[in-house]
Amino acid sequence: MAAAVSINSIRTCITCRKQSSPTTLIRVVCIDGALVRDYKKSLPGRGAWVHHNCLATAMSRNAFKHALKLTETPNELDAKDMKLK
Template identity: 50%
Template sequence: MINGSTSGSVSQHIGPVRTCIGCRTRTLPSELLRVVAIDGSVVPDVGKRLPGRGAWLHFDLECLRNAERRRAFSRALRVQGSLDVALLREHLEQQGTLASGQPRGQQATRKQVDPS
């Protein structure tokens, strides 16, 4: 290490960095949702304190779909077999609805009118 610089995706060390298992983007834990496996289900760990191995996911249904398609939950959480993501999907849909008043991806778009 020369002059405190590091190699890799993150150029400056500003705290812990986690990887979203859906899109594989590295970012701060505050921008991600921690999830854990409990009784065959993937459960959101909002307080980031539930016991067990955790994985990280953006608050985005697209990242959830990518993680499901790639079967990333069982690998990241080191669980045999498939996991039920219904609770996680419900949580993400609720967060999207609360954040904007309507589900993500369905926000009203403003049309721009040509003033001439």
């Protein structure tokens, strides 16, 4: 019988491309054109993972638009609010 293998979840930051545990990253989803921080990491839809230190760079590069496969750039004001929460 094969030994049980524990599967550790690994995610990649959309800005720096470093792989990390989901506990060290922030998950962001787009709901009705606004970026929303997914505190419980369970909201439906495509999510983008980013380090807290990388948020400003992600915004300046429009990384969320690409990572979330959006046709329009998300509202920047909502993204700034998301940073403070």
